[in-house]
Amino acid sequence: MADRGVRVASGIAVGVVVIGVAEIVSVLISPDSTPLQAVGGWIIDHTPTGFREWIIGLVGTDDKLLLFICMGVVAFLLSALAGAVERARRPIGSALFAVFGVLSTIAALTRPESTWTWAFPSILGVIAGILLLRSLIERADRSSDVTEFAVERRQLLRGIAIAIVVGGGVGLVGRVIGLRSRSVANERAEVTLPPPATPATPVPAGADLRIPGLSSYLTPNSDFYRIDTELTVPQVSKDDWSLRIHGMVDREIHLKYGDLAARPALERLVTLTCVSNPVGGDLVGNASWLGYRLDDLLKEAGPHPDADMVLSRSVDGFTAGSPLAVLLDGRDAMLAVGMNGQPLPTEHGYPARLVVPGLYGYVSATKWVTELEVTRFDRAQSYWTERGWSPQGPIKTECRIDTPRAHGTYPAGSKLTIAGVAWAQHRGINAVEVRIDQGEWQPARLAAEPSIDTWRQWAFDWEATGSGVHTVWVRATDGAGVVQTADVADVVPDGASGYPSLTVRVS
Template sequence: MRSASRGGRIARGALVGLVAGGAGLAVGELVAVATGEASAPVTAAGNWAISITPTWLEQFAIRNFGSNDKTVLLIGVYVTLALAAAVDGVLARTRLTLASILTAVVGVVGAIAAVTRPAADTSWLLPSLLAGLAAALVLPWLTILSLKESEPSAEPSERRRFVLGTLGTAAGALVAGYGGDAWIKRRYDVSAARAKVVLPTPAKVLPRPPASVRPNVRGLRPFFTPTSQFYRVDTALTLPRVDPRDWKLKIHGMVDRPFEITFDELLSYRFEEHDMTLVCVSNPVAGPYLGNARWLGTPLAPLLRRAGVHRRADMILSTSTDGMTIGSPVEAVLDGRQAILAVAMNGEALPIKHGFPCRMLIPGLYGYVSATKWVTDLNLTTFAASDAYWTPRGYSPQAPVKTSSRIDVPASGATVPAGTVVLAGTAWATHRGIAAVEVQIDNGAWREATLAAADTPDTWRQWSYRWANASKGSHKVKVRATDGTGAVQTSAVQGVVPNGATGYHTITVQVS
């Protein structure tokens, strides 16, 4: 009986702690309606967690969860807070004052985590502080009701007060929490503003690439990646929602003539269409974090020339609206390649998750040193004087895309009939182009594959190979590419840190 009674007390304490914590989070969510989605307690805690995540753990999350890594992180934050609240509720049954103080302290810590984010202002203190205060008030109230109702001599009315108080608070927290989240989504929604953007007409409209850019092989990816399937890798726990009417780009630093431009002014500039493949440095050998699209943007080089870049400036430290920083070489913008400020992707205004209303793109470089989403600031500086976000985390300050290739058809482990087997895939060396692709069967001689037509040196190039007289059994197939400079893809195996994965993609095929 004593054990069961003790278990009941622990369960009541945990329940009270969870309800008090939930009430606090609901209050924080409602306050965040005024201060912004990123200031909400759970979001602020998640963004803080991202900022202190070691590189190996960040890569583990990308490798195993892909675009769902943010969801996994949020679940982890909720679970952690729930466990802490439950323990605090149990503690409150014997140390009520201490438990209440700890609850308030959690709110203070959350407020500090929120206000120290790069894009924060002092109002970001409020959601977590008021969340902690609300939880610290609800906890002793429900704890006292729980202690009274659990006494042997408790009246039925005491039990009713506890049940009604707990259920009512829990229901109110759920309504306030979900309502606050929905309110935030509505208040900061920029979908209507995005739909109203009239895209500028490019100075030269590009024709669609010929059908010959894609081999006619069943199962091979399309030449242009559908926008809905384009990879997303970034640190934004909640998507920045920027109204074009509020957007400004500041160009400053080591320049003669710093200036700012609005979105309307940006749209008045000369625009170009450009087909370009983007690659994330987190892409493993043959990984999924690359995509090919047609972008619409205004050239970045004329803007830098207008600013008058100092001769010693070799780095553009670009900053997004959420505070992310990316360092790009000035030379890569001024050497003639089509570096742009993009406003559209595959014929439509940029999706919010891909940087609406404006992002930067520089061909030939991995995204973490070239493709700033939601860009609002370009600071001309030097690599010696400034570090971008990823550099202190073990990544190289400069990172040209490695020459790479992969086999898309058939999939590794697939069973194919004996005879002629068609292999197909993709190769890329952005800004250098692909000159050749070769296939090797079972460590035999390298055989040249048939390249599809080229679009631009900044896009991937697809290929196919007819493997004649494939015999029954298990076979290993490798692929390698040669870029436009004549450099052959390296066989050396390297992970994604510090500047991109290398090695040959190898698959196993069962021939029946």
């Protein structure tokens, strides 16, 4: 009987081959049809809200990378287990791979964008894996009965190593070919954005205090946060893209990307905020967006008087429910096609997405948007409201401390500049105040405010006195005169609240 090490190695080799075959088969179907992609998407959709927010709070926007790593570790361990328990006459390991094949096939077929062909990568990968496992285990059992066991064992291990290398290589080639074949990077690079009929307000020099450690007024595209439900970025060609406006409307509208050129474009400065952003967190960014007014598009469709919600749908099946009244109240809600003077980056929704000032992204900022369904909140639920989040999602007044660094040590008498950003989109920021320990609230100086739809920089100069640990607190007041609440709340169900703070040591 083969030793356990050989069996474990056989199982690992088979696991690599299963994934490799699935990846190469997916080239003919979709990169998202592979077992890891399908299972990963299913995990994202069914992860409990509290656990998901804990993970985001722990690793931020690296949550998808962490999921891939965890899936890889689990796949490695299950493959090793399958090899360890496999026997020539008791194919328990093969049964484990078969169960994995069934589950990954179900996961693939239940993805929103799937077709029946999405079953093939998992099925063919598992069939190839089971055949290989049976062959390796039978050979391993035979090798243990011959006189020259050591020679046979080395040959078997060499075969296992070859299977791992070939399987991994095939899988890598399949993944690269699949991603390149559907990449829209070259297409995007050739897109020329239309000139805005109504340009954004020029950003005055006073809007950016240019303090070391303080976030710049405009967030570069490469630094803008990304939170969505996709393991890999959808690749949507502008030639295939269309927008359908339907539901409770007088007339259904269908738009192709080329149709947008006949419409006047607008450019606006808008800060986006994720509802998962903790107090003082970095899931917020400010950009210049180019697009087309949503209220014009919706009015052309003619919403029914009793409609109160627009359910936007992404190419990947994600949905967000926005209050219809908000989209029609005159704010610069738009179907965006440009970001900071460039076509939308693919990870931020190329070729088109929604941008709505004053609403958290989970109820408004649909990327790769393909549908706007005019409906009612009592008739439809969006992706996150089905998972316990609030249906409305207005952004709360918040602020953040960017500098100095937390837990730093500074000599007594040194002058520290405490600085950060504050936001209350579509209400603006009227004041920011800073408190040291339990002292009085003192006004910070504010940068210029080009738009009430963006964040506003602030700074406060403090002479560090009194040895020991000091706590710095900050609060903001919005354009309506409402002071940021001190009540501490978690991100679920409608955004975090409370005062951001940091501690420093004076010596």
